[in-house]
Amino acid sequence: MINPALCTEEEIAAFVRAFYTRVRNDELIGPIFNAHVHDWEHHFVLLTDFWSSVLRGSGRYSGTPMQKHTALEELKPEFFERWLKLFRQTLDEQPNEAMRERATAAAERIAQSLWYGWQMDKYPDRMPTDLPPAA
């Protein structure tokens, strides 16, 4: 449920910065991000707006994430699993429990939908597969 009282903008900004710092240093998915993200400060602000819209309903984000991800040549379930693992690890350090729960649930749903969308874009004649359940 979208709820402006769930967390503060500062909590989201701190979380996003910590998360993408992990991501860009990750040996598996870091290289993908480093190949596409040329301005990390801009990415932090963009993704803070995204999570602010998802969690607080601020409406600050108005991008097209599906197109950004279908534009990536190679995606696979292992990449999403790693992304989600780093996301959960970073959230575990956040004191706001309600935010942790909402953000985890939203990330899992969005990851699944991006994976479906990517498969439908690359292999429209195949039945898309699910991501494996969270470890």
Ligand code: HEM
């Ligand atoms: C396999 C996992 C993932 C990879 C490798 C990945 C990779 C990327 C990359 C490289 C960009 C920058 C694209 C560009 O600027 O050209 C990006 C942007 C973005 N990603 Fe992901 N991503 C993943 C999963 C996710 C998930 C699960 C979410 C949401 C829960 C997400 C949300 C976004 C958003 C909102 C943007 C900004 C799109 C825009 O420019 O408006 N990503 N991602």
